[in-house]
Amino acid sequence: xxxxxxGREFPPxxxxxxxxxxxxxxxxxxxxxxPISLDPEAAKAAGYADVVAPPTFAVVIQExxxxxxxxxxxxGIDFTRVVHGDQRxxxxxxxxxxxxxxxxxxxxxxxxxxxxxxxxAESTIADADGAHVVTAISTLxxxxxx
Amino acid sequence: xxxLQTPEFASLAVGDVVAxxxxxxxxxxxxxxxxxxxxxxxxxxxxxxxxxxxxxGVLAHGMLTMGFAVQPVVDWAVDPxxxxxxQVRFTRPVIVDPELGAVVQVVAKVGQLDAEAAVARIDLxxxxxxxxxLGKAQVRVELGDRGGR
Numbered sequence: 656x657x658x659x660x661x662g663r664e665f666p667p668x669x670x671x672x673x674x675x676x677x678x679x680x681x682x683x684x685x686x687x688x689x690p691i692s693l694d695p696e697a698a699k700a701a702g703y704a705d706v707v708a709p710p711t712f713a714v715v716i717q718e719x720x721x722x723x724x725x726x727x728x729x730x731g732i733d734f735t736r737v738v739h740g741d742q743r744x745x746x747x748x749x750x751x752x753x754x755x756x757x758x759x760x761x762x763x764x765x766x767x768x769x770x771x772x773x774x775x776a777e778s779t780i781a782d783a784d785g786a787h788v789v790t791a792i793s794t795l796x797x798x799x800x801x
Numbered sequence: 802x803x804x805l806q807t808p809e810f811a812s813l814a815v816g817d818v819v820a821x822x823x824x825x826x827x828x829x830x831x832x833x834x835x836x837x838x839x840x841x842x843x844x845x846x847x848x849x850x851x852x853x854x855x856x857x858g859v860l861a862h863g864m865l866t867m868g869f870a871v872q873p874v875v876d877w878a879v880d881p882x883x884x885x886x887x888q889v890r891f892t893r894p895v896i897v898d899p900e901l902g903a904v905v906q907v908v909a910k911v912g913q914l915d916a917e918a919a920v921a922r923i924d925l926x927x928x929x930x931x932x933x934x935l936g937k938a939q940v941r942v943e944l945g946d947r948g949g950r
Contacts, residue, residue, distance in 0.1 A: 677837075680836075681837045683837070684836070684837035684865070685865065685868030685869050686868075686869040687869075688872065689875050689876060689879070691879075707881050707882055708881070709868060710881060718838075718840070735854070738891075740891060741888065741891070741937075742864065742889055742891070745886050749881060749882035
């Protein structure tokens with residue numbers, strides 16, 4: 656894998672409009688039962704404008720930045736050998752239906768461990784005002800040739 | 802329905818079990834997550850593809866396991882917005898048998914308390930049988946008064 660990916664600038668992703676039904680669909684898919692993610696009235700009673708996305712929803716937006724990374728012609732990442740190692744979400748506020756979000760990718764580390772290499776990618780997700788919402792941090796392990 | 806109450810920070814002690822839940826997964830669960838998340842990697846629904854890349858069977862998406870493992874904590878905290886930080890390491894895949902599915906057991910325990918920030922670190926134990934499938938699974942939950950919310 657190419658260590659020169661660290662520090663490279665990537666353009667922000669196209670704005671992603673968080674839909675109410677997408678949040679509800681995702682919430683059901685992760686077996687959530689909290690009414691704040693499923694029922695707009697319950698979300699409003701809790702002080703939110705609309706349903707609140709589950710803590711891992713940002714993966715949907717992060718996915719667009721990881722696609723940017725894998726598409727870099729000189730990245731040297733063989734997609735069929737990629738295994739998800741670690742994942743973290745650090746949030747300033749939860750994602751709420753109606754948010755218009757963009758993500759900006761930064762590669763913070765590229766390491767080799769024997770035949771394997773590891774890349775850590777941070778996707779900083781901001782709302783329409785440019786305010787930070789959540790940072791999604793992924794470590795991908797690229798397995799070496801067998 | 803009476804409004805549920807977010808737990809009080811002062812009532813917590815390190816080591817307390819705050820939630821416990823088991824999740825029964827089937828292939829349907831995986832297909833539903835594929836559609837909701839947009840992750841259509843066929844190793845999560847096709848046995849032939851899973852076998853061709855040397856896997857013992859169809860696997861649950863790591864992000865699906867991460868996604869439901871936090872739900873007992875969300876229910877405990879009442880408001881998903883109180884989860885300010887959540888991390889996991891994917892240590893072992895969850896194989897989902899076409900007929901039997903898989904059962905994932907989640908236990909959530911207080912790991913650390915930051916009184917100044919009123920943030921509780923909840924550590925998750927996530928197992929299939931005796932095998933741990935998520936390592937270093939930590940959820941930071943903000944339990945302070947947020948003025949109106």
